Amino acid sequence: MHGLSFREYLELTYGVDLSTYTLEKICNDHAKIADQILEMMNAKNAKILQAFHRYIKVGYYPYSQEVDDDALYLMTLEQNLHTTIESDLLSIFPNLKGSSVAKLKQ
Helix, strand or coil: CCCCCHHHHHHHHHCCCCCCCCHHHHHHHHHHHHHHHHHHHHHCCCCHHHHHHHHHHHHCCHHHHCCCCHHHHHHHHHHHHHHHHHHHHHHHCCCCCHHHHHHHHC
16 A cells, blocks of 8 residues: 655645645745645644644554544554555465564564
């Protein structure tokens, strides 16, 4: 599963429509772009730094949009990791031993 970029997270969480920019455009017009983003966020009564801290904590995976409780989100994330190790990885590498799986879980 691919994670969300911060731009995608903002679009999903706050319903803003953010453009993508080339590196050259960012370098040349960074102040204007930042002002536009802040204006959109202010219109939604949201603070960009608070949104970024929330993104870092629980916003990378899209299912964070469906789970309001952080503890439940972390439990879901852990279950996905166990499924990946115990099922998906073993289907690709059937010769993995129990001790290798245990080391991966650590």
